[in-house]
Amino acid sequence: MKTETLSLKVEAELKNEFKLVADYYHRSPSQIIRELMRDFILENRQLNELTVKTLSDSENNKELHTVKSTEELFKQLGI
Structure with missing residues (x-):
């Protein structure tokens, strides 16, 4: 690096x-x-691209799924 x-x-x-x-x-x-x-x-x-898409989908009741913990959520969102 x-x-x-x-x-x-x-x-x-x-x-x-x-x-x-x-x-x-x-x-x-x-x-x-x-x-x-x-x-x-x-x-x-700042919110990354996946987070923005996820929030938009959530507001429109699209592609909703659950996670077991905040750590799992953040991992899936890439943050």
């Missing part, structure tokens, strides 16, 4: 404290930032 560099400005105290906590958990700041970015995307992702 190709990587790119992301530059950002933060207060020196925030950077130093972040590095100390990352070191405590034996992880690099970059590892933690990538994880935070992925979590942010998952929490704020």
